[in-house]
Amino acid sequence: MSEVVVLLRDVWKTYTSSGVTTAVLRNVSMVAYRGEIVGIHGPSGSGKTTLLKIIAGLERPDKGDVIVDGYNLNMLDEYGLAMFRNNVCSYIPQDFAVIDNMTVYENVEIPLLLAGVDPGTRMKKVMEVLDYVGLKDKVYQKVGRLSGGEKQRVAIGRALVTTPSVLLADEPTASLDWSNAIKVAELFLDIKKDFGTTIILVTHDARLLEYVDRSMSLVDGTLKQISSPRL
Ligand SMILES: Nc1ncnc2c1ncn2[C@@H]1O[C@H](COP(=O)(O)OP(=O)(O)O)[C@@H](O)[C@H]1O
Ligand SMILES: [Mg+2]
Structure with a gap:
């Protein structure tokens, strides 16, 4: 059912x-x-x-x-x-609401920091999600330098990292x-x-x-x- x-x-x-x-x-x-x-x-x-x-x-x-x-x-x-x-329930706003002067990694880590997840688990989950959304080669880049499609994938990664x-x-x-x-x-x-x-x-x-x-x-x-x- x-x-x-x-x-x-x-x-x-x-x-x-x-x-x-x-x-x-x-x-x-x-x-x-x-x-x-x-x-x-x-x-x-x-x-x-x-x-x-x-x-x-x-x-x-x-x-x-x-x-x-x-x-x-x-x-x-x-x-x-x-x-x-x-x-x-994760919400991805129309403008992505990613933080341009932070790295891809830091953006995706935010929900896990808010949830009080320990550093080791945070790193594992963020890297898994970035691999999943196809941003493994951009991990330490500042989000402000990314294309619109990449920013959208950062936003999707950040939404997904808590497995909603x-x-x-x-x-x-x-x-x-x-x-x-x-x-x-x-x-x-x-x-x-x-x-x-x-x-x-x-x-x-x-x-x-x-x-x-x-x-x-x-x-x-x-x-x-x-x-x-x-x-
Ligand atoms: N916080 C708000 N205060 C006053 N009016 C709002 C507010 N948010 C949206 N509206 C109005 O509600 C209507 C629907 O908006 P919205 O939900 O953003 O529509 P859509 O996403 O389909 O374009 C619009 O007329 C908009 O101006
Ligand atoms: Mg709208």
Whole structure:
């Protein structure tokens, strides 16, 4: 049986600016199963980033339940959410959020430092992950000197080093040319196969949807399922 790893039930999110309240997510419900890749596409401003941040515990919904790998995010305080992000659910922001003046190694080590992992285990895990994402020959380079595709792989390595059950990627190919975009898409397929990770990616790049098991569309904050699970 397919195991539900991400469950959203009747999620609402509004933002208020200059006294005007706008509903960004309207009654969104979805599931993602263990080891599947879900693609969510939709036009700019449709609420994709907001949806991912809610699953990552970076934003709280106004209403509704978010349950990820057994954690009900409404029940976690800020410390609990920080632990959740560092152990269960990794979020890769659209701009990668890598630190340019640190090395590839130092960037990928950060989540393990936060988790209090001992130095020997840290080195072993970081080197394994850098080998996996194809950055073994760039270990001690400053990230600021890398290409966009390499920076994206640093961000994926940093997200993967804690072996999360859920990986969220916001427009992972937005700033990449097509050959680098394919490499990133293939890396997600490998991660799913090798680690059984549930991957949710949001994109407005229709080409990336060829790589997903199931796709959904988000239009004006309303989510629609447009293909059935392959599982
Ligand atoms: N922190 C915020 N405060 C106010 N409005 C926001 C905030 N974050 C996003 N929005 C608004 O919510 C809408 C959806 O944004 P977003 O989730 O970033 O969409 P997408 O990622 O699909 O482009 C946009 O209209 C955006 O301006
Ligand atoms: Mg966005």
